[in-house]
Amino acid sequence: MLIRSWERDFNLLAMEEAAHMPYYWAMGLDGSRFFHEIRNSETLIGIRCPKCRKVYVPPRMVCGPCFARMDELVKLGSGGRVDAVTLVNYPFIDPDTGHRRPVPYIYGYIKLDGADNLFSHIIQAPSGVTIKVGDRVRAVFAKEKKGRIQDISYFEPVLK
C-alpha cells in the first residue's frame, strides 16, 4: 500500500504551458477614426461630451459619468503636459509578445493640448534628461502606420 507522506523524497510538480491565443478586438467607429487621422495627417483627435463638455482622448462613443452618447470630434494638439510619470525598471513578461519587455522605459500620463483626460504612452528622453510631472512633451509618429497605438512611436520632451 502507498501511503501519502511528506517523508518520501520527491519533488512537487507543476505543468508548464504557454498558450498563444489570437484575438480580434473591434475599435468601433471612433477608435478607428483616431488611427485614420494619424495615418492621414498625423493629427490626434478627441471627442466632446454634450452634457459635461469634457473632451476625451482616445475618442469613444459614451461618456461614462454622464452615460451620454458623444458625436462631436475635436482636433487636439500633438503636444501636452506630463501629469504622472514613472521609470519602469523591473523585468516582466509582455502578454502581447510572450517575451520580456525591454526595460528601463519611461511610461506616463499626458494631458494632450485640448483634452480633459489623460493619454497613456511611453516617453523617450535623451540620456541624462529626466522626465518630471509638469514637463512638456510631444508625439513622435511612426513612419509606417498600421492602425495601432504604436503609430505614435513615443512622446519626447520639448526641451527649453
Added chain:
Amino acid sequence: MGKRVAITGFGQTHHSARRWDVNGLELIQEAVTRALTDAELTLKDIDAIVIGNMDHFEGINYVDTWSVEGSGAFLKPIFKVTTGGTTGTTVAIAGYYHVASGMFDNVLAIGWEKNSESDTTGAIITCSDPIWDRFSYSGAIPSLAVEASAYMTRFGITERDAARVTARDRTHAVNNPYAHLRTAVTVEEVMRSSMLTDPIKLLDICPRSDGAAAVIFTSEEKAEKICPKPAWIHSVSVRHDTTWFGDIDYVQMGSLESAAREVFRLADIREPLKELDMCELYLPYSFAGLKWMEAIGFCPPGEAPKLLWDGVTDMGGNLPVNPSGGVLSTNCIGATALLRVGEVAHQIMGKADKRQVPGVRLAMATGFGGCFWSDALILGAERP
C-alpha cells in the same frame, strides 16, 4: 433596507510565495475548513456560496463549478464574482447581500489566488485595454508609481514617509502566523531596497502570494445563537468607475473618498479617526498608506505623514492600521480584500491572538482594485 447580518466565522490558509503542496481546489478547501471550524458549523449549515479570484492568474474558467470540491458547493447555490483587487471585498459584500435579502441564513464567501501559477505582472497587463493601454502599461507597480509621482509632487511627500508605512505593516506581520512575509523591516531597509519603478522600491510594494480566505455571513436570527461575539455588518459601499487609465485622477482617490463617505454616513460615523478602533486597509504599496488615509478622511490632504510618524496607526496607537501586516505582507490577490474583512471580524470577535487590538467595537475594512476603484465596509460589536 436589508436584514441585519453578522460574520460568525473566518478561516485563512498559511500564505506563501508558492504553495505547490496543494492545487487551487485544495488551497480553497484549507480556508473553508478553517472558517467552518471557527464558526463551529459544518458544510450542511451553509446555504449558499460566493467565490472569487482573477481568472487570468491561473487560466481557470468557471471557477464557481471548477472549485466545488474545495468550496463545498456541490449541488448548492454558488456564484462567482470577479472584480480585480476588490474581488475579496466584493465576494464579502455579495455574501452580505445574500443574507441581508432574507433568503439565506449562512453564506460562505471565498477569495483565493495562486499567483505562483503565472507571471503576475504579465497577467495584470491583460486587464488593461488591448488597443489603447496594453502597449505602454506594465502592470500594477508602475500604475501605482505614477499615482505616487503625482501625490509627492503636490504635497512634498518623501520616499522616507512611504517607507515608514512598510516598516509599520511588516512589523505588525511578525504577530501573524498566517502572513507570507513575517520578518520586520526598517525604514532604512526599505530605502536601501532596489528601485523597481520610480519612486517604488522592492520593499514599497506587496508580494505575490498563494492563499485563500473564507468568511461566513449569518442572519440575525442565527448569529447570536451560534456565535458569542458576532461581528455585525454596519455598512458597505461599492464604488467602481471606469477602466480607462487616462480618465483616472491621479491626485484625488475619488472612488475611495466616495466609498468612505458612504459607509461613514450609513453607520453614522462623524469623526472616523476618533470613533474607529482599528482598520484593515487594502494598501498594496507604501504610498497608499499616506494618500489613501487622506482619501478616507482620517486627516486633511497632505497631513498623513504626521499621523504616521506620530505612531497613531501603529499597534498601541489610537487607530492601529493593519495589525495583520496588511497587503504589504500578504497578497493572494482574490483573497487579499477578504482577508481585510476576516481580520476585522476576528478583531471584533476577540480572536486575533497576538495581533489583537484590545476592545475593538467599531472597525473598517477596504478593498482596492484595478484602475483605482474601491469597496469599504464598517463592522461593529454592537447590533446595528
